[in-house]
Amino acid sequence: MQWINAVVQGLLLGGLYALFATGLSLMFGVMRIVNLAHGDLAVVASFLALALISGTGLPLWVVIVVTVPLFAVLGYLTQRVLLQGSLSSGPLATLLVTFGLSIVLQNVLLEIFSADTRTLDGGAFATSSFQLAGSITVGWLPLVTFLLACAVLAGIQVFLSRTGLGRMLRASSDDRETANLVGADSRHVYGVATAIAFATVALAGLMFAMRSSFDPATGPSRLIFAFEAVVIGGLGSLWGTLLGGIVLGVTQSLGAQIDPAMTLLAGHLVFLAVLAFRPQGLLAGRTA
Amino acid sequence: MTLSNLLTERAAANVDVRRAARTSKLSGGALLAAVVLLAALPYVVFSDVTDTLVNLYVLVALASMWNLLAGFGGLVSVGQQAFVGIGAYSVIALADLGVQPYLAVPLAAVTCVVFAVPTSWLAFRLRGDYFAVGTWVIAEVYRLLVVRVDALGGASGKGLAGLSGLDPVLRGALTYWVALALTLATVGGCYLLLRGRVGLSLMAVRDEETAASAAGIDVTRAKRIVYLVSAAGCGAAGGVITVSSLSVNPDAIFNVQWSAYMIFIVVIGGIGFVEGPLLGAVVFFTLQQLLADYGAWYLVILGAVGIAVARWLPGGLWGLVRDRTGLSLFPVGYYVRSSGHAR
Numbered sequence: 001m002q003w004i005n006a007v008v009q010g011l012l013l014g015g016l017y018a019l020f021a022t023g024l025s026l027m028f029g030v031m032r033i034v035n036l037a038h039g040d041l042a043v044v045a046s047f048l049a050l051a052l053i054s055g056t057g058l059p060l061w062v063v064i065v066v067t068v069p070l071f072a073v074l075g076y077l078t079q080r081v082l083l084q085g086s087l088s089s090g091p092l093a094t095l096l097v098t099f100g101l102s103i104v105l106q107n108v109l110l111e112i113f114s115a116d117t118r119t120l121d122g123g124a125f126a127t128s129s130f131q132l133a134g135s136i137t138v139g140w141l142p143l144v145t146f147l148l149a150c151a152v153l154a155g156i157q158v159f160l161s162r163t164g165l166g167r168m169l170r171a172s173s174d175d176r177e178t179a180n181l182v183g184a185d186s187r188h189v190y191g192v193a194t195a196i197a198f199a200t201v202a203l204a205g206l207m208f209a210m211r212s213s214f215d216p217a218t219g220p221s222r223l224i225f226a227f228e229a230v231v232i233g234g235l236g237s238l239w240g241t242l243l244g245g246i247v248l249g250v251t252q253s254l255g256a257q258i259d260p261a262m263t264l265l266a267g268h269l270v271f272l273a274v275l276a277f278r279p280q281g282l283l284a285g286r287t288a
Numbered sequence: 289m290t291l292s293n294l295l296t297e298r299a300a301a302n303v304d305v306r307r308a309a310r311t312s313k314l315s316g317g318a319l320l321a322a323v324v325l326l327a328a329l330p331y332v333v334f335s336d337v338t339d340t341l342v343n344l345y346v347l348v349a350l351a352s353m354w355n356l357l358a359g360f361g362g363l364v365s366v367g368q369q370a371f372v373g374i375g376a377y378s379v380i381a382l383a384d385l386g387v388q389p390y391l392a393v394p395l396a397a398v399t400c401v402v403f404a405v406p407t408s409w410l411a412f413r414l415r416g417d418y419f420a421v422g423t424w425v426i427a428e429v430y431r432l433l434v435v436r437v438d439a440l441g442g443a444s445g446k447g448l449a450g451l452s453g454l455d456p457v458l459r460g461a462l463t464y465w466v467a468l469a470l471t472l473a474t475v476g477g478c479y480l481l482l483r484g485r486v487g488l489s490l491m492a493v494r495d496e497e498t499a500a501s502a503a504g505i506d507v508t509r510a511k512r513i514v515y516l517v518s519a520a521g522c523g524a525a526g527g528v529i530t531v532s533s534l535s536v537n538p539d540a541i542f543n544v545q546w547s548a549y550m551i552f553i554v555v556i557g558g559i560g561f562v563e564g565p566l567l568g569a570v571v572f573f574t575l576q577q578l579l580a581d582y583g584a585w586y587l588v589i590l591g592a593v594g595i596a597v598a599r600w601l602p603g604g605l606w607g608l609v610r611d612r613t614g615l616s617l618f619p620v621g622y623y624v625r626s627s628g629h630a631r
Contacts, residue, residue, distance in 0.1 A: 034417035036366070086599050095364055095417055096555055096598035103548055103591035107584040220544055224428060227421045235418075265432045268425055272410060275422065279413045 005136045006257040007250055012138070014229075014249025015146030016211070018242040020204035020222065021229035022153060023197030029236040030173045030193040033083060033094045037102035039223030041198060042205030044105055045071060046214050047113055049120055049206055060122060068202050075198025076191040083194070084187055102219065109216035120209035145207045149245075152200060153238055159196075160238075169193055221264075228271040234281025243282055315617050326468060330461035338464040342532050344573045345467040346525050347553060349474040351565035353521035354550035356478050359560035360487070361514035362494040366547045367423025370407070370430045371400045371519040373542040375526030377440055380536055383450040384439075390466055393527035400523025401516050403430075408515050412508065424544060431542035445537035448530055467528050474521045479562050479618045486513055494560075548587075552594040558604030562618035567606050 020042065027033050035041075045067055052063045082101070086093040122141060129139040160166040171179040172186045180186050208214065208222065225248065233244025248267050255266025274281065330338050350372070358364045375396040382392035407426055414422040435443045451459060481487055489510045492500035501507050530536050549572070557568020572590065579586035597604055609615060 028417070032417070034421060036421070082595070082599070089599075089602055091417055092358070092364055092559075093598050093602065095420060096551065097595050099366070099548070099551060100591040100595035100598065103552075104588050104595070107587040107591070110584045111588070220424075221428075224421070224425055227418075228425065231414075231418065231422075261436065265429065265436075268429045268432065271425060272429065275410055275413055 001135050003254070003257065006253045008132070008136055008138065009142070010250030010253025011246055012142035012146045012249070013253060014246030015149040015242075016142070016204060016207055016245070017225055017229045017248050018245030019145065019149035019152055019200060019207065021226035021233075021241050021245055022149075022156065022238065023199075023201040023204075024223075024226045025230045025233075025236065025238065025241045026156070026193055026200075027197045028230070030169060031083070031087065031094075031190050032091065033087070033098065034227075035197070036095065036098040036223065037105060037219075038098075038201060038226055039221065040102045040105040040109075040219030041071070041201045042208060042222055043109065043214055043216065043219045045202035045205035046118075046120060046209035047109055047216075049209065050113075050118055053120075060120070064203070064206055067206065068199050071202035072195040072199040075195040078198070079191045079194035080187065084190065087190075102223075106216050106219060113216060115215055115217070117213045117215045118209075119213045120206065122210035126210045141207075141210060145211075148203070148207070149242070152203070153242055156196065156200075157238055165189070165192060225267070228267060231281060232271060232274045234283040237281070237283050240281055240283035247282070315615065319617060323468075323472065327465070330464055335457060335460040338460060339532075340577075342464055342467040342528070344569060345471040346528055346532075347549060347573060348471045348565055348569040349467075349521060349525045349528075350546065350550045351553035351557070351569050352471075352474045352478050352562075353518040353525070354547075355554045355559060355562075355565045356481070356514055356521075357518040358551075359554065359564070360478075360482060360490045360494060361511055361518075362497075363511060363515060364417075364420050365411075365423040365518075366420045366544065366551075367411075367425070367427040368518065368522045368550060369542050369544060369546040370423070370427035371404065371522035372526035372529070372546050373427070373430060373434065373538070374400050374403050375523030376530040376536045376541045377434055377526075378523065379527040379530045380440065380446050380448055383448055386450075389448060389450050389531050390462060393466055393470070393524055393531060396527035397520040397524040400519045400526075404516050404519035407519075408512055411515075412511065424547075427542060427544070431538055434542070435538050441536075441538075443538060445535060445540075447535040451531070451534065463528070463532050466531060470521075470524050470528050473524070475562065475566065475618075477517065477521070481514075481517065482562065486510060490514060552590050554604075555594050556597050556604055558606030558608075558610075559602075561604070561606045561610070563616075564604055564606045567609075568604065571605065 024035060024038050027035050048070075049060075049063045049067055052058060052066065053060065058066075078101075082097055083094060086097045126141045127139070129137045132138050158166075160170055168179065168184040168189050169192065171182075172184055172189045176186045179189075229244040229248050230241055231244070232247050233240030233242070247270065251270045252263050252267045255262040255264075258266075326341075329341070350368070354365070354368060357368070378396035378399040379389055379392040382395055383389045387395065411419060411423050411426060434440055440446055454462075482490070489500065489505045492503065492505055493507050493510055497507055526541065529541070553568035553572045554565055555568070556571055557566065558564030575586050575590060579589065601608065603611070
């Protein structure tokens with residue numbers, strides 16, 4: 001029974017990983033940028049929420065409603081100011097710029113908030129749970145996170161396939177120059193993609209912060225989870241990312257069941273196994 | 289004799305093709321003098337100076353290895369700390385087995401090559417940006433595996449055996465010379481490797497992989513050679529770090545921070561120039577010493593400078609120097625002169 005429980009908990013954790021990895025997948029799919037500051041952005045969102053709550057006394061849900069759009073705006077600006085210029089200089093430049101951003105964010109957080117470990121207090125909601133069957137207990141927070149992840153992925157899917165902007169986004173992803181010729185402004189389109197990525201990463205960061213503790217140096221390990229979810233699922237596939245997140249979550253959960261020290265290692269080993277035997281990922285997306 | 293041979297010979301007779309400009313010969317002499325001076329330092333200055341310089345030498349060696357990997361091989365790795373860690377732990381393990389720690393440093397390079405071969409099979413399945421994060425995950429796996437080995441001290445790390453009997457002054461001087469030798473070996477190794485056939489294939493691969501492959505270059509082989517050499521250099525650097533600090537901690541030695549240092553030093557100094565890491569390491573080191581009292585701010589400034597250089601100055605500082613003066617300390621290209629004009 002405890003094994004089934006581990007699978008259920010891993011599944012729900014996987015939803016969070018998927019929500020978190022969506023932004024990484026989207027930015028790579030559209031702009032061919034691997035955002036090495038991805039994990040740090042989630043941590044910045046967590047600290048921002050913490051500061052807002054302690055500074056203004058606003059309830060958590062208001063803070064979430066404020067933080068997520070704020071990050072979308074930040075994302076748009078980051079793309080237009082920092083990333084757009086480096087895109088033309090090749091993949092090395094974008095990698096260096098995002099890596100530099102990661103180091104800057106980590107150390108600014110360290111200077112402002114110190115290296116102490118924090119958590120975001122989600123109140124009674126974060127700790128309450130219900131009994132599913134027998135000894136399987138499901139927390140409300142992980143369940144809501146999972147459903148939220150599915151809703152966000154479905155929303156992005158609808159946006160990409162049904163709206164005009166989404167079509168332009170896909171067109172720019174396939175062939176930027178041709179898309180520009182037929183009237184898409186690729187810079188604006190890229191900005192929108194980054195805005196979506198930042199919004200999802202902020203949301204995921206806040207969910208992470210309610211579940212587990214964080215400190216300024218947490219970002220890189222989070223980035224690795226997102227990266228593994230994307231590669232396991234298949235590059236450039238949204239639903240692949242959900243599957244990858246779930247595979248990673250379940251593996252970590254089962255690894256922890258065997259030996260708590262195995263949690264991270266189990267996830268990494270599944271990632272390496274996918275890399276060795278199915279490098280295109282479980283659900284291969286559109287060819288890059 | 290074919291027509292093309294004839295044409296090539298006639299063309300070659302009219303121009304003078306050389307590696308070195310006149311300035312390189314002068315600067316080569318200056319460089320040699322500098323090395324002799326640096327080697328004599330333990331007799332001249334106090335040990336705190338040489339102890340600080342050991343850190344600089346390690347940075348130069350690490351950055352040179354990353355420059356070889358990314359600047360010449362086109363392999364942008366964020367996971368070289370894997371080999372720094374493996375090298376460090378090799379020295380610890382070999383010293384436990386009774387090997388003299390200073391002799392264990394070159395052996396650590398060998399261990400790293402042994403580990404780098406299977407690692408490259410996995411990592412080379414990823415391209416471009418994904419290679420960067422993939423190597424990082426592999427480094428994490430190595431850290432998590434090392435932590436599980438109780439004989440290596442587990443999560444709390446381990447001290448280095450075999451150096452406690454040595455006089456501290458002598459130990460400091462020996463460590464300094466080993467670190468200097470490491471720097472000379474890595475920088476010199478890069479230079480010699482890049483002058484030869486491998487260097488030529490590498491630069492062709494970096495500039496246009498498909499065309500290089502079509503011209504008969506074994507792309508994977510060239511990349512693997514660079515990867516293995518880079519692993520060896522980083523491993524030896526990890527060994528020097530251990531010999532210098534006398535202990536090892538898994539979280540510190542497998543920290544992605546090492547990659548951050550390598551990347552920023554190379555980017556600021558000038559990626560794709562053998563001189564770049566030297567200049568970058570000096571800049572980095574100066575910044576680190578100047579801002580030592582301000583906590584983590586030097587990393588913030590470093591990150592910001594790194595972003596700015598990557599964005600607006602792709603050739604780094606050395607690129608700037610070279611554009612202005614044409615100076616090249618380690619010429620890996622050729623100068624073609626015809627009727628006295630250098631090109």
